[in-house]
Amino acid sequence: MLKRRLFVAIAALAATVGFGSVAQADALGDIAARGALRVAVPQDFPPFGSVGPDMAPVGYDIDMANLIAEKLGVKVELVPVTSANRIPYLQTNKVDLVISSLGKNPEREKVIDFSTAYAPFFNGVFGPAEFAAAKPEELAGKVVGVTRGAVEDLELTKIAPTDTVIKRYEDNNGTISAFLSGQVEAVATGNVVAAAILAKNPPKRPELKFLIKNSPCYIGLSKEQPALLEKVNGIIAAAKADGSLNAISQKWLGADLPADL
């Protein structure tokens, strides 16, 4: 609590004291003049962003940054950030865009703008192809694994029928092992965890059965940059239409983009 209050206070101070004027400038013009797009990307959150074998960042967010820079006709300049400092980097004009698996919430919307969604981020119930359950009621009598105390544990406990057997494991690795060894029929987990299982190419492939909670990722921009926002949204829409965003999703998440993204 203290940390968050401190953060808000510093952010507010930073916004009032002068960085506001920097942000007022035409970001799109600046990018074109500089010839480079500066993007805040994660380096500790695979498959969205991690450090590759050659020490260069790789991941969904990095591919997205490259795609946008390419469409803008400029070079890309990747700035590794942590989840705590990605918004301050934008507010202090150290980057033009935050592509860092950023979720949207009202608190963040007060300080930055968001593009349309560019990546799926959700948790749901995943099971092998032969496991049939299109909604929570159909989990009756089935055995589902979940990581104890995670959001999906709390939600599933609420929405699953009382005769669903929920096995709660200590961490994601326990949940994954239980699924792969057949100790549970399905798992409730995040799409990123499901992607990590798929990446190992197991005999049992976790497919999404239904969503529990959806919180897709958006690109963060400075406030009041309508030209840049419009351009970025246009690039995202085009990438969805021509299948290049779907290719990124297949590459890093092992699944097609959800239709409603």
Place this chain on the structure above:
Amino acid sequence: MPLPNRGAPLNYQFEFGWLAEYYPQIVKGIGITIELIAVGAVAGISLGIFCAWVRALGPAWLKPIVALYVELIRNTPFLIQLFFIFFGLPSLGPQLSELQAANIAMVVNLGAYSCEIIRAGIQATPKGQFEAGASLAMTRFETFRHVVLVPSLQRIWPALSSQVVIVMLGSAVVSQIAAEDLTFAANFIQSRTFRAFEAYIVSTAVYLALAVLLRQVLAIVGGLIFPRRAAR
């Protein structure tokens, strides 16, 4: 900005209101912990007696097999044995529920430790007692059963009791494979209510009570098996 008094002694507000909602979890957890140690103790000590007989007096061809089992179990962590049975074995075929896996792991574990304890008791039997048994026309099995085993058990009963209590307390790790024992209940309540201190105070108190109770039960059982020279 004044620092909050988090972690300061005497300022912590204890809150046990969750007990009303979550006590069925704790009761269920106690039941499973008792079931685990009941099955584990009876089957584990039986296995231990058999292995001790093999190692001390059994046929030569069985000795290396039992020795391998005992050394393998006594030199690997219980948690790994549990994971091996629960997560590993399914790839070979046998699909065990978490309770079956936990029961098997505890029997196998206590079997190996009690084997060595009981073997010590058997090997402390004076040679003259075997000869006395033989001179009374007892078969080898009768000699083992009446002359060797019972006095051996009596000698090592306190050590064996301690080992059973250790295994009971060690059963806390079965919560790692989602067996809903007492530790699982404590972790579950902690992750739902965020009252970690209280949840673990309650589970600690219950474990303490269970351990004391288990020692009493073992002392009574000892008194029944060894009626003339009751284990003191």
